[in-house]
Amino acid sequence: MTTRITARRSLxxxxxxxxxxxxxxxxxxxxxxxxxxxxxxxxxxSFFLTxxxxxxxxxxxxxxxxxxxWTLHEVAFLYGVAGLGFSLCDLVIGHIENLGDMIRLxxxxxxxxxxxxxxxxxxxxxxxxxxxxxxxxxxxxLIYAIVVLDVHWTFAKVVLTFATxxxxxxxxxxxxxxxxxxxxxxxxxxxxxxxxxxGGNQFSSYPVSIYGAWLRRIFAYAIxxxxxxxxxxxxxxxxxxxxxxxxxxxxxxxxxxVGLSIVVWTFSVRRYRSSGS
Amino acid sequence: MIANLTDIVGNxxxxxSGLCNVGSMRFAWELARREFQRYATYRAATVAGLFTNTVFxxxxxxxxxAALRAAPSGRIGGYGTREALTYTWxxxxxxxxxxxxxxxxxxxxxQTGDIATDxxxxxxxxxxxLARDCGRAAYQMLARGIAPLVTGAVxxxxxxxxxxxxxxWFFFSIMLAVVVSFGxxxxxxxxxxxxxxxxxxxxxxxxxxxxCSGMVVPVAFFPHAIxxxxxxxxxxxxxxxPIDVFLGxxxxxxxxxxQALWAAATLLCARALLQIAQRRLVVQGG
Numbered sequence: 001m002t003t004r005i006t007a008r009r010s011l012x013x014x015x016x017x018x019x020x021x022x023x024x025x026x027x028x029x030x031x032x033x034x035x036x037x038x039x040x041x042x043x044x045x046s047f048f049l050t051x052x053x054x055x056x057x058x059x060x061x062x063x064x065x066x067x068x069x070w071t072l073h074e075v076a077f078l079y080g081v082a083g084l085g086f087s088l089c090d091l092v093i094g095h096i097e098n099l100g101d102m103i104r105l106x107x108x109x110x111x112x113x114x115x116x117x118x119x120x121x122x123x124x125x126x127x128x129x130x131x132x133x134x135x136x137x138x139x140x141x142l143i144y145a146i147v148v149l150d151v152h153w154t155f156a157k158v159v160l161t162f163a164t165x166x167x168x169x170x171x172x173x174x175x176x177x178x179x180x181x182x183x184x185x186x187x188x189x190x191x192x193x194x195x196x197x198x199g200g201n202q203f204s205s206y207p208v209s210i211y212g213a214w215l216r217r218i219f220a221y222a223i224x225x226x227x228x229x230x231x232x233x234x235x236x237x238x239x240x241x242x243x244x245x246x247x248x249x250x251x252x253x254x255x256x257x258v259g260l261s262i263v264v265w266t267f268s269v270r271r272y273r274s275s276g277s
Numbered sequence: 278m279i280a281n282l283t284d285i286v287g288n289x290x291x292x293x294s295g296l297c298n299v300g301s302m303r304f305a306w307e308l309a310r311r312e313f314q315r316y317a318t319y320r321a322a323t324v325a326g327l328f329t330n331t332v333f334x335x336x337x338x339x340x341x342x343a344a345l346r347a348a349p350s351g352r353i354g355g356y357g358t359r360e361a362l363t364y365t366w367x368x369x370x371x372x373x374x375x376x377x378x379x380x381x382x383x384x385x386x387x388q389t390g391d392i393a394t395d396x397x398x399x400x401x402x403x404x405x406x407l408a409r410d411c412g413r414a415a416y417q418m419l420a421r422g423i424a425p426l427v428t429g430a431v432x433x434x435x436x437x438x439x440x441x442x443x444x445x446w447f448f449f450s451i452m453l454a455v456v457v458s459f460g461x462x463x464x465x466x467x468x469x470x471x472x473x474x475x476x477x478x479x480x481x482x483x484x485x486x487x488x489c490s491g492m493v494v495p496v497a498f499f500p501h502a503i504x505x506x507x508x509x510x511x512x513x514x515x516x517x518x519p520i521d522v523f524l525g526x527x528x529x530x531x532x533x534x535x536q537a538l539w540a541a542a543t544l545l546c547a548r549a550l551l552q553i554a555q556r557r558l559v560v561q562g563g
Binding site for chain 2: 003012038041042045046048049051052055059062063064066067068186187188189190191192194195199202203206210211212213215219
């Protein structure tokens with residue numbers, strides 16, 4: 001009986017939070033829409049800027065047919081999935097890397113006294129539409145890969161593709177949150193997180209098989225970046241580099257990663273002491 | 278008051294040519310020293326940045342090693358594994374020194390209007406920023422330049438120069454690279470006088486700099502015709518040129534000569550653009 005009441009109450013809280021988030025984000029979007037031209041140019045700019053990463057892949061593939069056993073088109077698919085996961089996460093939560101500034105300027109103290117979740121407020125503090133430029137670029141590469149690859153599509157593969165993009169986003173989001181927690185301890189250290197967020201995006205854009213044992217252990221498993229694109233992509237492309245369970249377990253890994261990051265965040269916020277100025 | 282500042286700044290522009298006399302050399306030195314100290318205050322940021330540079334070094338090294346292993350001859354564009362690794366760690370070392378991702382200090386001052394005060398000061402605007410940028414580069418060289426290269430040398434076998442002379446030419450080449458990069462950044466920043474928004478221009482600058490300077494991949498990896506064209510463009514001089522000198526690629530005197538030409542050309546362009554911008558500048562307020 002009591003469990004049912006608690007369940008219903010937490011559902012109400014969840015619904016309330018979702019409503020609040022939607023409301024705040026709509027306001028952010030409306031604000032940016034006032035400067036449409038500037039926004040459009042920014043998005044177009046980042047669309048082209050992010051093509052540089054793919055240009056590197058193209059330049060390298062001029063000199064050989066396969067990298068780590070993967071063809072250019074397969075790497076393009078991998079790149080698209082990883083990039084889409086990263087950029088959607090970046091859109092929703094990427095600005096958490098400015099947490100150090102929020103703490104320094106005392107804005108985080110404002111967050112603490114408001115009657116809403118801290119993580120929710122930090123997430124809703126921005127929604128930079130220009131980041132859609134990178135999402136669009138990744139999508140372009142992904143669609144190109146799908147067109148040229150001749151994948152034997154099944155229902156399971158379609159579901160896994162969408163699930164992978166979402167769980168990839170979730171894994172990146174948990175890295176962003178954990179990186180922000182470091183800033184509670186070392187203010188001015190926002191760049192440390194970059195090694196694993198932007199670095200993580202770079203890592204997951206290539207087949208994991210090309211990295212040495214140590215990089216693989218740290219980046220593909222300990223930080224579960226292998227599940228962002230590499231393992232599930234094998235299932236979709238019909239590759240057998242790794243065992244089947246590893247190819248399918250991505251969404252579970254994402255849920256664990258998000259849970260862990262929320263626990264660490266809650267702990268960090270509870271320990272937080274304002275600088276007081 | 279709406280006044281055209283040409284009269285005042287005209288004087289300072291003339292004084293600029295007097296950068297060589299003892300007084301202003303001393304002044305430039307003091308400016309550089311203070312900029313060095315200003316950067317040195319952000320210690321946590323330096324350590325964090327160093328950490329990230331190094332992690333990226335490992336990631337990029339892994340990609341290049343795999344690429345060379347995949348290439349039929351084991352070499353790409355004249356790079357073997359050892360050279361490619363040296364290239365990777367050199368770029369990680371130099372990217373802050375030559376400010377690959379640009380900076381917008383002047384652009385922001387144009388946007389806020391502070392530029393009017395800067396231009397009214399009794400010394401050359403270009404020389405003032407050049408001196409400060411030398412201080413910045415010196416700090417980045419010591420704080421962010423040495424550690425990545427040492428890390429690379431600890432974990433991999435790198436191709437270090439065999440003669441002391443090459444080290445001297447390498448440092449000389451880095452200095453020229455800083456000047457070219459400064460000239461380009463100065464020009465990009467001044468364009469804000471016309472566009473009023475720095476984001477668009479700096480994005481174009483970033484694309485050109487990343488691709489044409491050899492930051493993302495050695496220029497020699499591009500198809501031959503493109504690589505030859507890039508070699509004579511200014512962006513190449515800002516990063517790939519010192520790496521070429523370090524690795525002994527191409528004729529070192531030629532590389533240095535092209536760098537020196539571009540250093541002079543970018544500074545002259547910067548100066549000409551500054552004069553045009555000053556003529557355009559209308560100070561409003563009061």
